[in-house]
Amino acid sequence: MENDGFIVIEGIHKNPNNIGTIDEKTKKVHGPFKKKQADAVAKSLIQKNVDNFYHRAWVVKKELEINNFCEECNNEDESVKQNLIIHGYKICKSCNLSKTIFPI
Numbered sequence: 001m002e003n004d005g006f007i008v009i010e011g012i013h014k015n016p017n018n019i020g021t022i023d024e025k026t027k028k029v030h031g032p033f034k035k036k037q038a039d040a041v042a043k044s045l046i047q048k049n050v051d052n053f054y055h056r057a058w059v060v061k062k063e064l065e066i067n068n069f070c071e072e073c074n075n076e077d078e079s080v081k082q083n084l085i086i087h088g089y090k091i092c093k094s095c096n097l098s099k100t101i102f103p104i
């Protein structure tokens with residue numbers, strides 16, 4: 001089901017615009033939910049923590065569970081999480097760069 005299998009990840013971030021900087025000790029995972037439900041949960045978590053600049057909640061596809069392994073080269077790199085959020089796929093910065101320079 002394409003609408004199933006979304007999780008919400010909340011926590012305190014060093015940089016609230018970057019899920020890769022989440023503090024693992026504060027990280028909480030909710031779900032899985034359907035997409036709409038996940039959006040609603042994330043929204044309410046963000047509203048509840050509106051005074052905390054470093055708190056963020058993210059809606060993430062469950063099968064893309066957050067880890068740092070690049071799907072292209074299988075290397076672990078901190079940039080994979082960031083690229084997952086920005087581009088929607090799990091790719092490290094060096095693979096992303098080579099794709100940008102040499103599009104196939």
Ligand SMILES: [Zn+2]
Binds near residue numbers: 070091093094095096
């Ligand atoms: Zn890679």
